[in-house]
Structures are given as C-alpha cells and as structure tokens.
Amino acid sequence: MTAIAIVYHSGYGHTQRQAEAVAEGVNAVPGAKALLVPVAEAEANEAALNAADAIIFGAPTYMGSVSAPFKTFMxxxxxxxxxxxWKDKLAAGFTNSASQSGDKFNTLVQLATYAAQHGMLWVSLGLLPGNNNSKGSPDDLNRLGGFLGALAQSNADEGPDKGPSRSDLATARHLGQRVAEQAKLRGTLKQAA
Ligand SMILES: Cc1cc2nc3c(=O)[nH]c(=O)nc-3n(C[C@H](O)[C@H](O)[C@H](O)COP(=O)(O)O)c2cc1C
Structure with missing residues (x-):
C-alpha cells in the first residue's frame, strides 16, 4: 500500500474541499491510500506522517502566506x-484564496522551501496552464495557471458549498493522483532494488 498523507489547514472550509479533492485523486490510484490530517491532528498522527510515502501540504493563503495554524504545524x-x-519522501502543495492571484504563489514557494528543509522531493503540478488563450475557459483544468502546485480560488462572500470551482477541484485531484502515481512507482523500484 502506498500511503499519502495530506496535511492541511482550513479556517472556513474552502481549503478543506481542495484537500478532499486531492485525497480523491490519491485514492483513484489502485494501491494508494490517502490520509487526511487537519493540522490540529498532526501530533496525534505523528507516526503515520513519519511512515507515509509522501506528504502533500495545503493551506489557505492568508496575508500572502500560509495561515498561522499551518505555520504552527511547520x-x-x-x-x-x-x-x-521525512527525508526523501515525496512532497507537494496546494493553496486556495479569495483573489485570482492573492499572492498564492508565495504560499507555494513557502511550502516548497519547507519541504526542501525536510530533505523532501517536490512534485510539481505537471499541467499546462488553462484559460490563457482565446479558446480557454474558467472550466479549464489549471485555469489559474500554476506550476509549483495546485491553486484554487473561492469567492470571499460564498461558503465552501460554492467554492473552489469544479475546475480547481479537478486540478487538485490531478495533483493527488500525480503524487500517488509517483510514490507508487518509487515503491516498486525500491522493491526491485
Ligand atoms: C486572515 C485572512 C487573510 C487573508 N488573506 C488573503 C490573501 O492574502 N489573499 C487572498 O486572495 N485571500 C486572502 N484571504 C481570503 C481567504 O484566502 C479565502 O477566504 C479562503 O477561501 C479561505 O480558505 P479557508 O476557508 O480554507 O480558510 C484571507 C482571509 C483571511 C481570513
């Protein structure tokens, strides 16, 4: 079994929906299993985190960086x-915020730097940008055009039942699936070595 932990914070539920979409992507890979860990439960899941093949980090962008509870986890x-x-585990990241940009990129840079401090191996999103030409649409996968990780946007005046959008959730699912596939491949290679 390939174990993928998803450690996330969500103040108001939007980033939680993104985290759940990442988990769906993980669980779509046969032999891979997602473990959703809200940051408040990280300590209780310490052994599972240490045993995971990959850890995917997710936080809302607050004030242009990860939220304070996520920083406490860090x-x-x-x-x-x-x-x-956590050295040599795979890592990846996702973030959600109200603005189309909202400085989400800085949050992903923060997550990638954090993963590097742990000696982890960062997995990028692996999608071309959507919605960036005359034939594009907000329904495109990767409509916000990130490379470092999965981006999502949720309107500030709507609850998590409305946002992130379906395309952002599909982008998050893609990231979960990509990490699970890579972690599974590494497991197979380790067994063969
Ligand atoms: C303290 C605080 C700071 C925020 N800062 C930003 C920001 O820098 N950029 C942005 O686009 N949205 C910002 N937002 C909006 C949130 O990112 C947005 O509402 C997001 O969907 C919240 O996710 P959550 O429901 O998982 O907490 C901020 C919200 C709060 C509460």
Whole structure:
C-alpha cells in the first residue's frame, strides 16, 4: 500500500474541499491510500506522517502566506526535521484564496522551501496552464495557471458549498493522483532494488 498523507489547514472550509479533492485523486490510484490530517491532528498522527510515502501540504493563503495554524504545524515539525524523518519522501502543495492571484504563489514557494528543509522531493503540478488563450475557459483544468502546485480560488462572500470551482477541484485531484502515481512507482523500484 502506498500511503499519502495530506496535511492541511482550513479556517472556513474552502481549503478543506481542495484537500478532499486531492485525497480523491490519491485514492483513484489502485494501491494508494490517502490520509487526511487537519493540522490540529498532526501530533496525534505523528507516526503515520513519519511512515507515509509522501506528504502533500495545503493551506489557505492568508496575508500572502500560509495561515498561522499551518505555520504552527511547520514549526512543530522541526522535531521531524532534527532527525530528518521525512527525508526523501515525496512532497507537494496546494493553496486556495479569495483573489485570482492573492499572492498564492508565495504560499507555494513557502511550502516548497519547507519541504526542501525536510530533505523532501517536490512534485510539481505537471499541467499546462488553462484559460490563457482565446479558446480557454474558467472550466479549464489549471485555469489559474500554476506550476509549483495546485491553486484554487473561492469567492470571499460564498461558503465552501460554492467554492473552489469544479475546475480547481479537478486540478487538485490531478495533483493527488500525480503524487500517488509517483510514490507508487518509487515503491516498486525500491522493491526491485
Ligand atoms: C486572515 C485572512 C487573510 C487573508 N488573506 C488573503 C490573501 O492574502 N489573499 C487572498 O486572495 N485571500 C486572502 N484571504 C481570503 C481567504 O484566502 C479565502 O477566504 C479562503 O477561501 C479561505 O480558505 P479557508 O476557508 O480554507 O480558510 C484571507 C482571509 C483571511 C481570513
């Protein structure tokens, strides 16, 4: 079994929907299983995080960076960092915010830098940008045009029943599936070695 942990924070439920879509993508890969871990439950899931083949990190963009509860999780994980417990695991990231940009890129850079501190191997989104030419549409996969991870946008005046959009959730599913496929492949290679 390929175990993929998804550690996320969501203040108002929008990023949680994105996290659930990432989990759907993971679970679509035969032999892979997603474990959704809200940051408040990270400590209780410490052993599972250390045992996971990959960890996908997700946070809403608040004030142009990861939310404070997610940063608390990052600092808590310095214990794993000391022992390099997550070294060579796959990592990836996603973020959601109200504005189309909203400085989400900075949040992904923060997540990728954090993964590098742990010695993890970053998996990019692996999609060409959508919605960037005359034939494009907001329904396109990767409509917000990210490369480093999965981006989503949720209107500030609507609840998580309305946003992120279907295309953003499909983009999140793609990321989960991509990480699970790569983690599974690495498991097969390790077994063969
Ligand atoms: C404290 C705070 C700061 C925010 N800062 C940003 C921001 O920098 N950029 C942006 O586009 N949206 C910003 N937002 C909007 C949230 O990113 C947006 O509402 C998001 O959908 C919340 O996700 P959640 O429901 O998972 O918490 C902010 C919201 C809050 C509460």
């Amino acid at each position: 600092d808590w994980s310095s214990k794993a960092w000391f022992g390099q417990a």
